[in-house]
Amino acid sequence: MLPSGAVWTAALVFTPLLAALACFLAPRAANWIGLLAAGLTTLAAATMVPTLMTDGPLRIAVGGWGAPLGIDLYADGLSAVLLLMTAVVGLGVSAFAPAYFGAHPQQRPWFWPLWLILWAALNGLYLSADLFNLYVMLELLGLSAAALTALSGGGPALNAAMRYLLVSLLGSAAYLLGVALLYHAHATVDIALLGARIEPGMLANAALAVMFAGLMLKTALFPFHFWLPPAHAGAPAPVSALLSALVIKGSFYLLLRLWLDLFGDLSRLLPELIGLLGAVAVLWGALQALQQQRLKLMIAYSTVAQIGYLFLAFPLAGGLNGTTAWRAVVYLALAHGLAKAAMFLSAGALLRFAHHDRIADLDRAVHRLPLTLTAFVLAGVSIMGLPPSGGFVGKWLLLEAAFQQDRWGLAVVVLLGGVLAAAYVFKVVGYAFTPTAIAQEAESVPLSMQWSALLLALGAILLGFAAPLLLPLLDVGAPFEPIVGMPS
Amino acid sequence: MSSVLVLALTGAGLILLGLHALIVKVHLLRKILALNIISSGIFLLLAGLAARTPGGEPDPVPQAMVLTGIVVAVAATALALALLLALRSATGRTRLDDDNGQ
Numbered sequence: 075m076l077p078s079g080a081v082w083t084a085a086l087v088f089t090p091l092l093a094a095l096a097c098f099l100a101p102r103a104a105n106w107i108g109l110l111a112a113g114l115t116t117l118a119a120a121t122m123v124p125t126l127m128t129d130g131p132l133r134i135a136v137g138g139w140g141a142p143l144g145i146d147l148y149a150d151g152l153s154a155v156l157l158l159m160t161a162v163v164g165l166g167v168s169a170f171a172p173a174y175f176g177a178h179p180q181q182r183p184w185f186w187p188l189w190l191i192l193w194a195a196l197n198g199l200y201l202s203a204d205l206f207n208l209y210v211m212l213e214l215l216g217l218s219a220a221a222l223t224a225l226s227g228g229g230p231a232l233n234a235a236m237r238y239l240l241v242s243l244l245g246s247a248a249y250l251l252g253v254a255l256l257y258h259a260h261a262t263v264d265i266a267l268l269g270a271r272i273e274p275g276m277l278a279n280a281a282l283a284v285m286f287a288g289l290m291l292k293t294a295l296f297p298f299h300f301w302l303p304p305a306h307a308g309a310p311a312p313v314s315a316l317l318s319a320l321v322i323k324g325s326f327y328l329l330l331r332l333w334l335d336l337f338g339d340l341s342r343l344l345p346e347l348i349g350l351l352g353a354v355a356v357l358w359g360a361l362q363a364l365q366q367q368r369l370k371l372m373i374a375y376s377t378v379a380q381i382g383y384l385f386l387a388f389p390l391a392g393g394l395n396g397t398t399a400w401r402a403v404v405y406l407a408l409a410h411g412l413a414k415a416a417m418f419l420s421a422g423a424l425l426r427f428a429h430h431d432r433i434a435d436l437d438r439a440v441h442r443l444p445l446t447l448t449a450f451v452l453a454g455v456s457i458m459g460l461p462p463s464g465g466f467v468g469k470w471l472l473l474e475a476a477f478q479q480d481r482w483g484l485a486v487v488v489l490l491g492g493v494l495a496a497a498y499v500f501k502v503v504g505y506a507f508t509p510t511a512i513a514q515e516a517e518s519v520p521l522s523m524q525w526s527a528l529l530l531a532l533g534a535i536l537l538g539f540a541a542p543l544l545l546p547l548l549d550v551g552a553p554f555e556p557i558v559g560m561p562s
Numbered sequence: 563m564s565s566v567l568v569l570a571l572t573g574a575g576l577i578l579l580g581l582h583a584l585i586v587k588v589h590l591l592r593k594i595l596a597l598n599i600i601s602s603g604i605f606l607l608l609a610g611l612a613a614r615t616p617g618g619e620p621d622p623v624p625q626a627m628v629l630t631g632i633v634v635a636v637a638a639t640a641l642a643l644a645l646l647l648a649l650r651s652a653t654g655r656t657r658l659d660d661d662n663g664q
């Protein structure tokens with residue numbers, strides 16, 4: 075008999091997977107099956123928290139076969155916070171979807187199975203303890219995400235989905251090449267065992283190079299971001315929310331794990347290079363966002379900028395108080411997940427309302443759609459990093475680490491990125507207050523669409539108050555400390 | 563030259579060939595084929611490098627990985643081909659449009 079913690083952990087992968095099958099077989103009941111699965115998966119994620127806090131990290135040998143032969147699931151604080159964020163965003167998007175796809179009935183039968191498979195892949199990714207299982211989850215994530223991008227079926231969406239698929243497949247092929255090299259050298263794919271066996275050398279450096287290149291391509295770090303704006307802006311709104319809030323975090327998590335557990339000591343130059351790319355992404359993405367005429371493209375470029383922040387921790391991690399930098403970017407990833415999902419869902423509500431997303435023609439949307447605009451502004455507060463939001467806590471920690479190490483350049487980038495974010499958020503708000511010359515027809519927007527966006531945005535703000543609860547959870551299993559026995 | 567080295571070099575050659583075609587070729591069918599050639603190169607590396615000691619028994623684990631990888635590659639190719647067909651019937655094009663979704 076398995077302990078209950080293990081049952082819940084396995085449920086995190088199997089609930090959405092089985093529900094995806096059920097939705098595919100019974101498309102008419104898909105809304106209800108999907109919502110039920112979303113609730114159960116969220117419950118399973120929440121149940122993990124007390125177990126982790128009292129018993130420490132979980133390691134489960136699925137089917138009773140232990141590593142290195144079997145597949146192990148492993149959950150520490152880093153996995154737990156990302157699983158929780160995925161659950162909250164997933165619940166919000168699942169609540170938004172029935173009303174949204176009510177108007178697009180031909181897309182609904184495909185949305186639910188693909189989205190639930192995507193959820194299963196994400197949860198599997200956060201729980202896998204071996205590199206090959208991670209590869210399978212990464213591919214499952216990429217395939218379901220590319221299929222979801224194509225959901226609306228128009229020329230631009232198909233074009234974006236095709237490009238996304240090619241990029242995604244190339245990225246995971248590069249990752250698999252790294253796995254092959256590491257397996258050849260160390261005869262295991264278990265991350266903990268590899269961490270103990272890996273030693274600096276040409277093979278380790280080659281594995282590091284191909285795996286990081288592949289995953290940076292999938293995470294859309296500048297200059298690999300070219301595929302992201304058309305894919306994220308062209309998808310239906312709930313899918314855009316999933317892609318921007320969740321899918322990007324999957325490959326970022328994998329980068330983080332590889333760096334923390336395997337490659338952290340190999341290179342002094344690479345973290346500086348990654349940090350530089352992150353800094354350019356923050357500024358370039360925000361400047362591009364500022365120039366967009368379409369709301370969804372603006373939000374997509376904002377994602378390019380916010381991804382940049384996540385990479386600013388790499389140059390800081392090796393210095394004084396480096397763990398603060400890791401905590402900071404994980405917090406930023408959580409805050410971005412909630413806030414960006416809220417933004418894309420608000421954009422979806424605005425699109426339903428006005429049948430366009432031209433920023434200049436928002437025509438007093440503030441008065442006519444107050445809940446949605448409130449959601450957009452609250453999410454914007456977190457993206458800008460104003461107190462008391464989750465984005466503020468993340469940026470504060472990041473600045474703390476930068477100041478302690480006298481990295482003034484990075485601190486300036488963090489602050490400047492916030493100012494630019496304020497500029498593009500207020501640009502939208504400004505137009506939403508302004509009447510256009512010709513009054514525009516508008517359609518009513520179901521309340522479930524407006525409230526799910528608003529609750530996610532409130533979540534991004536509340537995340538700012540949750541730091542005393544979340545930071546101890548994040549430290550369960552000490553994900554940011556070097557593995558014991560790793561050669562220095 | 564040992565057989566392991568031959569396999570490793572052939573694998574690396576296939577990967578580079580595929581990467582070149584993926585970047586240079588415009589027709590999407592060629593890009594999809596290029597990705598398949600890259601995957602084949604990686605599978606060859608995985609399986610070829612499995613014989614770790616000369617003359618010893620090859621390690622069976624990479625073969626299992628290659629099998630899983632082939633299943634994933636088939637699924638990915640099927641999705642890519644379906645997308646290509648949908649793109650062609652929606653736009654008449656068989657290559658990527660370089661606009662930025664504006």
